[in-house]
Amino acid sequence: MDRAAKTLTDSVFVLHMFHIKETHMKIEDIRGAVADTLEARGLSNRTFLREIRTGKRDESPYMIGALACAAAQIMQPAG
Known part of the structure; x- marks a missing residue:
């Protein structure tokens, strides 16, 4: 896996760990989730x-x- 793919995979993992569901996410929360x-x-x-x-x-x-x-999660239709 190249570095860009690994970084994206890590970023997706971050959001799954954080369970971001809100439409108005604060960047501070995302920063904290990434660091944690x-x-x-x-x-x-x-x-x-x-x-x-x-x-x-x-x-x-x-x-x-x-x-x-x-951003992709926010743009997903409610289901």
């Missing part, structure tokens, strides 16, 4: 995790993937 999941999966770089939580890493592949997945 990365930490749970063994990432120990405290600086990187803190930067995700504070919004300094919104351009990271993890955040971009998580935001794309969140």
Whole structure:
């Protein structure tokens, strides 16, 4: 699996772990979910995790993937 596919897979995993169901998700919640999941999966770089939580890493592949997945969930028809 290439790096982009793994990042997207990780981002989808983040959202499934977070169980985002709301239509008005707060970016702070997504940042926290991404950081918490990365930490749970063994990432120990405290600086990187803190930067995700504070919004300094919104351009990271993890955040971009998580935001794309969140947008896709919002756009799904209610069922």
